[in-house]
Amino acid sequence: MADDAASRRRRDPAPSRPNTGVAQLLAVFDDPRKFWLAIAVVLVAVAVAPLLFGQYATVILTNALLYVVLCLGLNIVVGYAGLLDLGYAAFFAVGAYAVAILGQQTALGFWAAIPFALVAAAAAGVIIGGPTLRLRSDYLAIVTLGFGEIVRFSARNLEITGAASGISGIEQPSLFGWHIDSPTEFYYVFALLSVFAVIASVRLANSRLGRAWLYVRHDEDAAEAMGIDRVRVKLAAYVIGSIYGAIGGIFFAVNLGAISPESFSFEQSVLILMAVILGGMGKIPGVILGAFIIVLGPELLRDLGELRLLVFAVGLLLIMLFRPSGIWPSRKS
């Protein structure tokens, strides 16, 4: 199934960013008719997947699509802006908990709660990023790690977050009388979110801000000399990334109906980061592929039991040593 997913994803549009490999990959899409045909094929494949596979596969694929959203969000922070964030699960948690708490404590509906959850995540991004983005990059990494743990410990200790057992009975949303409750329906919700996430990522990469990220990542001094406010640009990446995370968290919470602090552990942050790096930082098709590998890989390697995490860890190390730009695209100049 991973192969299937991979081959479907392989026809995804590549971002038009001047990276080695991506440019070559783009050559495949030189013909605009082929390009749109490829996108159409991917979209049709995503649309019919739940009809072809059973319910179990649909649930797994839903999870993969959730990771696509999360990984694209982290990709903005790590891949675009070049900031190492080791506590990304914190934003995922803020989104999930905000919606769960607002649903329980207030009469706001699910949809009305979303803006609050997004503002909460963005505020968390500003609070943690604002003062620390000026610091050394490795300080930032450890601060984000500490922040991720603070969020998890707080969720585990606070009453309002349901302490260690978390919050259960989160109501499933309905939209214009359509009650979203079956796995297939949630699959389509996540498919839609992923599509939006991809479009937003492509648009961001090609925007003025996207170019600023590219400069800051490659040469901070030069970027600053050209009048780019590096702290503001980094903060923008951080906040946009946190909003992606929160969106993932919001729908994760209503999909599962229950959340607990352990869903937002350091391991979660690492898995998301691994997916981004495995696929190739900064490259949208690579990141999507990475998300699918991270979710489908353990399903395929189920027999390995606890070894699979080790397999992933060794894989990550080997990729960093021998193929730092990720496994996708496979052709390198």
Next chain:
Amino acid sequence: MSLTDILMQQLVNGLVLGSFYALVALGYTMIFGVIKLLNFAHGDVYMVGGFVGFGVLSAVGGTLGADWGGIAVAMFLSMIAMGCLGVVIERVAYHPMLAAPRLSILITALAVSLVLQNSVLTLTDGQITAFRTDLGFGGLEIGHVFITYNQMVLVGTAALLMIALETFVSRTQYGRAMRAVSIDKDMCRLMGIDVAKVIAITFFIGSALAAAAGTMAGAYYGSIWYFMGFLIGLKAFTAAVIGGIGSIPGAMAGGLILGLLEAFGTQIPGIGSEWKDVFSFSILILVLVFKPTGLFGKSETERM
């Protein structure tokens, strides 16, 4: 117990905790000094050190006894083994990356950490291993404050190791080379210093100190598990930052300060032991925001 007694008791607890933090923080700060890398795997070297110490003690405990004599042997062998592991990690994972962008080497360090963690996870099935020793719980009672002999030995050993390190760094040729490398690598090369060797020695010493802490912590708390390096890695980093990263006396002071802050912090109403970790991480973030150079650090501007 009066308030003074409680505070005195916490002072003792804080010193013990601080000794562990300081030993691990020293490795962070030394490695940071020579290659400007935040070695994420350092906490895991501490953890593996605990397991190796446990393994040695299980092997020799029968003949030497599992009290401080046996533990000293276990600690010594674990220090040597982890020192070598540190050198291997540097050679295999970090050395090829030294010229790469900072983000790549940070992720590599994270990957090494995950490999160590998951190797032990696989070997132990993620179970907590009981670290059995014959250490008693005897001690001295001074007023209402009770200090166990274990705590005394532990703090004493940590102090000895730190004095030895300080002597090595300030009095020997290699110590001088280490300080020189942390200031200017290229100039050291021109002066005929074998920079690669100095880096290897630094990794050896830093990792050995972490192994000493890991073995002692295992013996002291009576259990070890694959994830125990994570929190202490984070806290030791906090300690190193409090003291000023790159500064050896800073790491010692920072470790003790953090240990004491934690011990006293848990006595503040509202901060129970469940908030202890949040408390330390908040200190980390506050120090980084308001005084990123720490107590003994030099200010420097970084360019990625």
